Amino acid sequence: MSGPPSPSPARWFKALRRTRLGEPCLKTYPLECVDLLKRARVAFQAGRTLKEVFRLGQLEAVVRMLEEHECDFVDALGRDLHKPRFETIVSELILVKNEALYAINNLKKWMQPQHVERNLSTTLDECLVVSEPLGVVFIMGTWCSPVQMCLVPLVGAIAAGNCAFISPSVSTAHTAELLHRLIPFYLDNECFHVILAGTNDLPEVVELKFDHVFFTGNREEGSRIAQAAARTLTPVTLILGGKNPCYVDQHCEVATTAQRIAWARFHNAGQSLVAPDYILCHTDVKARLVQALKCSLMQFYGSDPRESRSYGRMVNLELFNRTRDLLWRSGKVAVGGQVIEAEKYIAPTILTEVVEQDPIMQQDVFGPVLPVLTVDNMDEAIAFINKQEKPLCVYAYSSNSKVISRLMSETSSGSFCSNDSVLQSLMVALPFGGVGASGMGSYHGRHSFDTFSHRKSCLLRSTRFECVTYLRYPPYEDRNLSLMTWASTLSQKSQGWCQIL
């Protein structure tokens, strides 16, 4: 097995210095970014990232990095988020590996030009759509799943043949530092760079001008990034958090519903973009649901989740305080409610008697607190959902397929899942992204490749065969026009369209 490419002496020295100090080095200065960007552009112009063999090599290196440093990632995420080993491995490492393997297995197909339908005057020509890389792209991940949110888009960027900058969130400092240290050992040092920048510094980096900007985070930050990108005419993909509604119908399997909701809401201590944010529960089933949720939580985390090795912590004091505030000022605690500041611990909490005006309904809940609101019927739920901004996900639990159908067709969101949550965002074959206030663009699987590619239409003609083309030249004659129009209508009847230029 060949070892990782040997790093340049300068980087080795930096890495050594950092590990000796034991403190993560938390800033890549703007001047350094300018220099790195220049290097990436030169590498891209030289065509380094274009060949299939290069892209495959880099993707395989990503897989190797995750396998060889599994313990380091588990450790870093444990320190940053108290993330259980299981969650790190499954929802961060295996997820990225899946994406990389999927890209590796499909890269050849994705890189092939697609032939398209031709018309009468182009039957002797070649009409293709070719996917080309955009250039140097900038990927910013948020802290709730710091590894996955940087590396899954990176897989797409690499597969599409780009150079890339990634900026893991500095809120998860140990993980950011780990990525900053490891990537140079595995990926090409000229093409891929990890920078460490605070959220407030990111717009400044965006303005250095990239060919595409990919941002995951919350709405305010997303808007600032979009505005910075607008100033430099840069296309963006934004994956923004929001309040994901979850409707629970009176006809559903309550126990299973509770299991699935509890898992979705409380894994990673509720810090997830795709978890159900609040429940709209039919009055008939509310009491049973809350009881079932209580049982599921007991089953998952025991009577004292603080002791459970399967339960996480809040990423920092700021978020801890914010979530605790929302908890204290809204509704009534039906389950949980315990908080311990020193540990940034908030118990898995269910709130009932929550109303629309409560503080917890005014912002995204990025923590282990689940408000339950009651509705009398499905119409009320749909109306409520449609009053809010379009979220990343809409969830509906019901045994009645008509109910599901209505929830799906009468609401809008990035994605939709019935009788489960989160899963639709993990499938490699489905696009994952937002709409409206929850963002624009999508990724995962082939959609990542497409996000970081330009589809170039190519028409390859020959000058030899003038065929019907001569009809279009001046001096313009009505006779020629009639001929062309008549031929058009002929084809329209058979193919539905024809352009005879």
Place this chain on the structure above:
Amino acid sequence: MDTQNQVVDRLRSVFRSGITIPEQFRRAQLTQLMSMIKDNEELILNALHKDLAKPKFEAILSEVDIVINDLHYAINNLSSWMKPEYASKNLATKLDDCFIRREPLGVVLIIGAWNYPLQLLLLPLVGAIAAGNCAVIKPSEVSAATDRLIAELVPKYLSQDCYAVVSGGPEETKALLQNRFDHIFYTGSQAVARSILQAASVHLTPVTLELGGKCPCIIYGRVSIPDAARRLVWAKFFNGGQSCVAPDYVLCSQATCDALLPALRKVLEDFYTKEPQSSSDFSRIVSPRHWTRLMELLGKSSGKVVLGGESNQEDKYIAPTVVVDVAEDDALMQEEIFGPILPIITVESLEKGIEFVNRKEKPLALYVFSDESSVINTVLENTSSGGFCSNDGIVHMTLPSMPFGGVGASGWGSYHGRWGFEAFSHRRACMLRGWALERLNALRYPPYTEEKLSWLRWTTSAKSSCSLM
């Protein structure tokens, strides 16, 4: 008369009522749009002639027919576009339904341009209607006669509840952009695009930008000069050179340039006679301001005019003009020409030509004339542009099956045919699960154990990629 805000609000509540969603509604509106064009062809041709002295032949091909074609294409394919797209499943989701739904975005804004005032406004509208949206359309005020005609005709044929025409200049557009739209589709210049993007970013509105650029035309290697000249002249001087995909400048060797000039002269004579000003087949510049801009460029240029050069201010006429001895820093190379002036720049080799092109911003289109496929492939693989065409110009954008759009400075997003439908749709991933297989599901629940982890790992072994989550 509603204010702009009222118009947008009204359209939004109509959209919420869901009337634009059913397939029959969309099909009916598309059919109405087709009638609008067919019933009023004379009026349309007259308006276009008033705005740009557009010859009837050009107007029919590039304004009327192209929209009608796209309408036929959309009407015939709408059903299949609206169907959910089923996705491949994995082990854990075999019993589920996983598909992608195309959903309308809501109320969209389409801003047209003046060079093809009908096409650039209505082609995106076809996509917007097909995708089930409501739309505000804003024709360019520079092509005033067409602007008035559209404002008059659209309310007569399309549902007034769902589609509105807003006319006005830069001030009105700025005010319009204060409103929140669910998508903005803009065709025009980079400068204006920047301010549109900034207004859009405040509302987190996605934007499709169709911008211009300097479209290079490389002529190299073994090539039939008379054939190349004919196609080049057609593409360049169609609509008086005022096309975003017109070849902006030519790159070739000195020898090719020498052979090209007499061929160009002959073709120009064949097409427009020795007195193009008297030919009814040659357009005029859209406005005095643009005429002045072009004449200034020509004046500042250090190149030598070898063909054409005549002009007439009152008539807004500039003859088909060819300029040689143009350097990279010439006035003609600083901005998109957008007029009937063709600079020819000589380069020593194909590599130098490609380097020249790559030093500039990515253009909307790139052209190569050559009989050698190696030359064509070299250029295709070593340059980037919105679209590409070899041995012809412009026509690559007339095929509804190919996406039309820019990259880099020439914009992003695409449309035409199915791509227009996609531009105005949201692809929503949907997963419909059942209650079964909860035992399998349980593998992901806490309390986490090594055994569960091993199972999950096993299902994601080396060569396959499967998720059991």
